[in-house]
Amino acid sequence: MKVAIIGGGPAGLYAAILLRKQRPEADITVYERNRADDTFGFGVVFSDATLDNFEKYDPPSYRRITQEFAYWDDIAVHFRGTVHRVGGNGFCGCSRRQLLLILQERARELGVKLNFETEIDDEARFADADLVVLADGINSRFREKHAAHFEPKVDLRSNVFAWMGSTRPLDAFTFIFQETEWGPFIAHAYQYEVGRSTWIFETDPETFKRAGLTGLDEKQSADRMEEIFGWFLEGHPLLTNRSMWRNFPMIRSQRWVKDNMVLLGDAKATAHFSIGSGTKLAMEDAIALSDAMQSAPTVDAALALYEKGRREEVEKTQHAADVSLVWFEHVDRFWDFDPVQFAFGVMTRAKAITYDNLTLRAPDFVGQVDKAFARHVRQQGFDVDAEKPLTPMFQPFRLREMQLANRAVVSPMCMYSAKEGVPQDFHFVHYGSRAIGGAGLIFTEMTCVGRDARITPGCTGLWNDEQESAWRRIVDFVHANSAAKICLQLGHAGRKGATKLMWDGMDRPLEQGGWDVISASPLPYFPDSQVPREMDRAAMDKVKGEFVAAARRGEACGFDMLELHCAHGYLLASFISPLTNQRTDEYGGSLENRLRYPLEIFEAMRSAWPPHKPMSVRISATDWAEGGITGDDAVQIARAFAERGVDLVDVSTGQTVRDAQPIYGRMFQTPFSDQVRNEARVATMCVGNITTADQVNTILAAGRADLVALGRPHLVDPAFTLKAAAWYGAADTFCPPQYLPGKDQIFRNSVRDRQDFEELKIKAKPKTRAELKAEATKPLAAE
Numbered sequence: 001m002k003v004a005i006i007g008g009g010p011a012g013l014y015a016a017i018l019l020r021k022q023r024p025e026a027d028i029t030v031y032e033r034n035r036a037d038d039t040f041g042f043g044v045v046f047s048d049a050t051l052d053n054f055e056k057y058d059p060p061s062y063r064r065i066t067q068e069f070a071y072w073d074d075i076a077v078h079f080r081g082t083v084h085r086v087g088g089n090g091f092c093g094c095s096r097r098q099l100l101l102i103l104q105e106r107a108r109e110l111g112v113k114l115n116f117e118t119e120i121d122d123e124a125r126f127a128d129a130d131l132v133v134l135a136d137g138i139n140s141r142f143r144e145k146h147a148a149h150f151e152p153k154v155d156l157r158s159n160v161f162a163w164m165g166s167t168r169p170l171d172a173f174t175f176i177f178q179e180t181e182w183g184p185f186i187a188h189a190y191q192y193e194v195g196r197s198t199w200i201f202e203t204d205p206e207t208f209k210r211a212g213l214t215g216l217d218e219k220q221s222a223d224r225m226e227e228i229f230g231w232f233l234e235g236h237p238l239l240t241n242r243s244m245w246r247n248f249p250m251i252r253s254q255r256w257v258k259d260n261m262v263l264l265g266d267a268k269a270t271a272h273f274s275i276g277s278g279t280k281l282a283m284e285d286a287i288a289l290s291d292a293m294q295s296a297p298t299v300d301a302a303l304a305l306y307e308k309g310r311r312e313e314v315e316k317t318q319h320a321a322d323v324s325l326v327w328f329e330h331v332d333r334f335w336d337f338d339p340v341q342f343a344f345g346v347m348t349r350a351k352a353i354t355y356d357n358l359t360l361r362a363p364d365f366v367g368q369v370d371k372a373f374a375r376h377v378r379q380q381g382f383d384v385d386a387e388k389p390l391t392p393m394f395q396p397f398r399l400r401e402m403q404l405a406n407r408a409v410v411s412p413m414c415m416y417s418a419k420e421g422v423p424q425d426f427h428f429v430h431y432g433s434r435a436i437g438g439a440g441l442i443f444t445e446m447t448c449v450g451r452d453a454r455i456t457p458g459c460t461g462l463w464n465d466e467q468e469s470a471w472r473r474i475v476d477f478v479h480a481n482s483a484a485k486i487c488l489q490l491g492h493a494g495r496k497g498a499t500k501l502m503w504d505g506m507d508r509p510l511e512q513g514g515w516d517v518i519s520a521s522p523l524p525y526f527p528d529s530q531v532p533r534e535m536d537r538a539a540m541d542k543v544k545g546e547f548v549a550a551a552r553r554g555e556a557c558g559f560d561m562l563e564l565h566c567a568h569g570y571l572l573a574s575f576i577s578p579l580t581n582q583r584t585d586e587y588g589g590s591l592e593n594r595l596r597y598p599l600e601i602f603e604a605m606r607s608a609w610p611p612h613k614p615m616s617v618r619i620s621a622t623d624w625a626e627g628g629i630t631g632d633d634a635v636q637i638a639r640a641f642a643e644r645g646v647d648l649v650d651v652s653t654g655q656t657v658r659d660a661q662p663i664y665g666r667m668f669q670t671p672f673s674d675q676v677r678n679e680a681r682v683a684t685m686c687v688g689n690i691t692t693a694d695q696v697n698t699i700l701a702a703g704r705a706d707l708v709a710l711g712r713p714h715l716v717d718p719a720f721t722l723k724a725a726a727w728y729g730a731a732d733t734f735c736p737p738q739y740l741p742g743k744d745q746i747f748r749n750s751v752r753d754r755q756d757f758e759e760l761k762i763k764a765k766p767k768t769r770a771e772l773k774a775e776a777t778k779p780l781a782a783e
Contacts, residue, residue, distance in 0.1 A: 001026040004126035005133040006142065008032025008114065010044075011265030011282035012135035013103035017058055018290035019131075020110040029113040031120045036104060039097040040242045042165035042199075043192025045173070045276040048090035050284070057287055061106040068102065069094045070191045074172035077343040078232070080179070084343035084368075088361030091173055091276075093192035099279075131299050132261040133289070135282070138249065140267035150263065151254035159329050160213075161202040161273070162221055162245045168236035170197050175346055177331065178228055183207030184331055185228055188274065199238060200273055201225050202328060208245065218243050248272055250322065256311070257303040264289065269314050271321035274328055275350055281317060285310065319665055324350040326671060333678035337703055338372040340365075345702040351666055355391075355697035360761055369701050392700035393693055394730035397440070397707065399614035399647045399683070402560050404440035404707075405483045405734060407700055408721040411687050411709035412443035412489045412563075412618075414459065416501045421448065421461025423470040431474050434714055435482035438721035438733050441707065442484050446491040446565050447471075449546040452515045453492040453571070456501050462490070462550045462557075472557040479558065483734035487561035488554040489618070490547060490605075494571030495519035495532040495580070507658070518543075520574040520581040520588070520597075526658060534583070543571070544601050551605045555613075562609050564602050567620040568655035572598040576637065577620070577656050579628045591633060595640050606645045616648035616685070617641045621672035624653060624660040631675045638680040648707070650685045651676050667695055674704040685709050693724035726750035 001023055005012045008030050020028050046054075046069075054062040069092040074085045104114060121141055126132050134142045143150050169191060176187040184207060188200040208214065213221060218240040226238050251270045256263045265282030288310040289302075296302035327349035334342055343365075347353050359366045374389030382396050389395070397404045417426045435442050448454045448461040461467050471488075478486045493499075498514035499507050509529050518539055519532035535543070547564070554562055566572040574580040575597045581588050587597050606615055619641075621634035629637075638649045651673040654662050662668070669688030677684040686705035690696065696708045713720050725733035726746040735743040 001131065002129045003028040003131045003133065004129040005030045005135060006120050006126075007133075007135035007137055007140075007265075007267070008034070008036075008100070008104075008116065009135060009137060009265065009282065010099060010103065010279050011267075011286055012133060013100065013107055014058075014061075014283045015133050015135065015264060015286035015289055016107050016112045017061060017103065017110060018286055019293060020107070020112050021058065022290060022294055024111070027113075028111075029115060030107065031118045031125075032114070032116050033119050034116065036114070036116045037097060037101065039100055042096065042163065042196065042239070042241065043093045043190065044096050044099055044279040045091055045093045045190055045192070045198075046280055047276075048092075050280045051092065053284060053287060057290070058106070060109075061102060064102045064106070065094060065099065066092075068098050068193065070193055072170075072172055072191070075347065076172035076174045077346050078174070078176040079339050079342050080177075082339040082343075084340060084365060085172060086343075086347055086358065086362045086365050089173065091190070093190050093198070095193050095196065096279075098193070130260060131293075133264055134261055134267050135264040136267055138251065138266040138270060140263070142261065143253065143263060143267050146258055146261075149255060149258050150268075153252050153254070155250040155252075157248045157250060157272075157325060157329065159202050159204055159325075160208050160245045160247055161200055162225075162243050163241075164199045164201065164222060164225065164243045165239035165241065166197050166199050166233060166236050167195050167239070168197055168233050169195065176229060176232060177342075179335075180207075180211065180228055182210035184335065185211075185225075186328060186331065187229055187232075199225075201229075204329065204332075213245060221245065248325065250318070250325075252315075252318065256307045260299055260303070262289065262303050262306065269318060271318050272325035274324045275317075275321050277317055277321060281314065285314075288313075316665075319663065320350040320352060323671060330675070330679075333675070334703065338376070340368045340372045341701065341703055344369045345704075348698050348702050354694050355701055356694040360758060373701055390730050391697050391728045393696045393708075394725060394728060394733065395700075399561065399616075401612040402485055402614050404485060406438070406440040406721065406725075406730070407707050408439045408693075408696060408724070409441045409685060409707050409709040410434045410439045410443060410714045411711035412445050413711050413715070414445045414455065414502070416456055416458035416503075418458055418460040421451065421454065421459065421463065421467050423460050423467070423474060427460065427470075428474055428477065431486070432477045432481065433718040435478040435484040435486070436736055436739070437714075437718040438482075438725060438735070439484055439714070440721070441561070442478060442486045443563065443709070444471075444487065444489050446489050446570070447550070449490055449492055449543070449550040452517070453497065453543075453546065455493040455497055455570075456499055457510075457513065458501050459493075462488070462553050463546065468553045468557060471554075471559075475558045481736050485560040487563055487616070488557070488559040489563040489565055490550050490554070491565030492543060492547075492571035493517070494569070494574045495523065495525050495529070496569055498530060519571065520594075521583055523580055523582070525569070540597060540600075544604055547601050548604050548608045551608045555608075555610060561614050561616065562605065563616040563618055563650060564598075564605060565618050566598050567618045567650075567652045569620075569657065572601065573620055573656060577623055577629050579623055579625060579657050591636060592640075595637065599640060599644055602641060602646070603644050614647035615645065616650050617646050618650035618652055620653050620656055621651050621669070621676060622653045623656040624662040625657050628656060628660075631672055634672060634676050635679045638676045638682050638684075642680060642682045646682070648683045648685055649676055649680070650687070650709070651705075652687055664689065666691075667699065670699055670704050673699075674702075677705060678703065683707075687711065693720075693727065696724075697728075722746070727754055 071092045074087050077084045174189040178185045186202045191197040222238040253268045256268050264285045271277040289306050292302040292306035296305050370389045373392045374386040377395045394406045497517045517532045522534045524531045623629045653669050670686045673684045673686035683706040685707040687709040
């Protein structure tokens with residue numbers, strides 16, 4: 001076999017090493033345009049898990065790498081005169097130049113040919129190769145040459161950054177958040193060898209301009225950074241090596257393979273430096289390619305296997321990097337946070353690290369986080385213990401005069417089980433059992449304001465006396481048998497109405513027994529869906545009257561709170577989104593105009609609803625579709641409702657158009673709640689693939705939401721909150737007297753179960769290389 005590798009960086013060299021080990025007789029040549037000891041940048045960083053992979057696949061290069069690396073266990077966050085250190089992270093850094101020399105030496109040992117200072121821009125040079133590995137970096141010539149095939153997409157991020165070095169020694173991966181007269185600057189810094197550390201400086205474009213950095217050369221930029229971070233550099237200089245300010249390109253390629261050519265490393269995909277994964281991804285690409293080459297019978301099959309098997313892991317890493325970089329791009333959102341809460345946000349920004357994870361590794365730090373959260377709750381007038389506080393999930397919360405015992409919420413979920421809008425015994429058991437289960441707040445499913453406002457024939461309603469009586473029975477039970485509050489969510493299906501029950505075909509039109517549907521514009525949801533009638537003023541007045549009448553009935557039922565549904569492509573959402581609103585009158589066009597009718601409905605309901613009771617609004621913070629609502633729009637939407645008296649924004653996303661492309665994952669909608677809460681300065685509730693109490697605590701402690709709604713976990717476990725209370729020791733969580741023996745038992749058992757679980761987790765966690773190195777260098781105890 002003949003293999004040509006274009007690019008002599010970590011991806012290309014490691015691929016050459018692993019492929020040559022598999023095929024000692026193969027002719028493998030690496031072509032690199034630079035000299036052997038050229039390198040740009042300073043250090044690279046790997047986690048212990050990545051080094052475990054290196055040890056498995058090539059022990060000789062692994063041993064050389066680990067001999068050269070600097071190890072550290074802590075992350076240190078410097079913010080507003082404070083420093084918070086969090087241990088148990090297991091990182092190590094190495095000079096990029098040294099890494100390349102190690103890999104070059106190992107490749108030569110195995111018989112790989114290395115050609116430096118060799119430009120390859122013509123495929124004729126490797127026409128006889130069986131396999132061509134394109135590892136030519138972020139500016140890959142071959143990816144661009146075949147862009148029509150690979151279909152790369154480049155998202156040039158807003159923040160600017162410069163990569164520098166220093167002689168300043170560091171004993172932790174260090175984040176410094178520095179306020180200046182021009183705005184915030186951020187330093188990401190770590191040591192990679194004795195006397196050398198990497199420093200990546202980052203700021204937003206406006207701060208960059210105000211600081212006068214535009215047009216400065218490397219030396220002038222370094223001088224300015226020394227001025228800003230001099231207090232920490234302690235006289236150590238900053239070093240430069242092509243350290244020009246630039247924007248980070250997030251690259252994704254639709255395809256990685258063309259004929260016998262395959263993209264590797266930054267040539268195919270990039271991940272933001274804030275999670276330290278660029279070189280890791282590149283070398284793990286090489287591992288995945290070598291595995292595929294060993295498993296498949298032909299090169300074509302191997303490349304197909306590589307792309308199929310590797311893509312999910314790369315996209316997961318890129319998603320984590322995206323979430324992380326967005327946090328840094330909008331660090332000003334959190335600048336007024338308590339420093340310990342800010343540090344917690346830094347640690348948990350990419351979702352991989354959570355509240356429970358940090359509790360195991362850094363219990364004192366999480367204890368400080370809990371105390372800071374409790375102090376904030378005390379400032380809101382609650383008599384809570386700030387010295388031995390409960391976890392954030394079990395801290396109280398208030399909206400107007402409604403006080404919640406905890407922050408766990410049963411999300412609104414359609415049950416499609418009503419008859420002519422009337423809740424049945426199923427609903428009585430469903431809501432009653434979840435209230436008894438300990439949640440602080442229960443939401444009804446979207447309750448429709450008229451018969452023709454329903455999504456399906458099974459949707460609940462509140463437009464007649466029979467429905468009102470059924471709902472009153474449920475509300476009375478919740479109030480009599482639990483500490484939960486219950487919120488009525490009112491909505492109108494709009495163009496998504498007259499459809500089948502979820503299990504018969506979600507959003508598919510009824511074949512018989514349907515009704516006329518209305519919307520902002522006459523656009524069907526599916527091509528074969530019913531075309532809605534565009535609402536005129538008379539229809540608007542009629543629907544507004546239905547919402548107000550339903551709100552009054554909700555008050556008669558005794559509901560504690562009222563929510564207006566303006567999300568998911570239903571009637572009011574169809575006015576807000578430009579994808580579903582093509583009107584040319586005063587209710588179409590600008591966002592201000594598109595909001596006009598939903599705000600009109602809200603104001604009418606607010607006037608009809610008692611002033612001491614809160615109201616919320618559910619919005620889709622993004623349509624997940626080009627040309628639709630964005631997170632920035634969501635902030636404006638939230639502000640508009642807040643100005644008219646909304647107390648809470650229930651932040652959901654999507655379901656506006658059928659061809660949306662949501663990016664799913666754990667807590668995938670939480671970043672939108674974060675943005676709305678911390679930019680619009682309004683209380684939020686987040687929802688969306690939140691499944692554990694650990695995630696609830698993580699979201700709350702980081703200041704990304706004020707309430708956390710869980711849907712599917714509550715479907716299978718009505719006592720979700722009570723079980724979490726036992727786990728975290730929230731002994732005062734309400735339980736009906738009939739169930740107290742069960743509560744007593746689960747609280748007793750949970751003390752032992754949690755202790756056993758934590759001990760098992762600690763024992764199962766391998767020691768970091770920093771810990772092992774420290775143990776190895778300890779002097780032996782005297783006999």
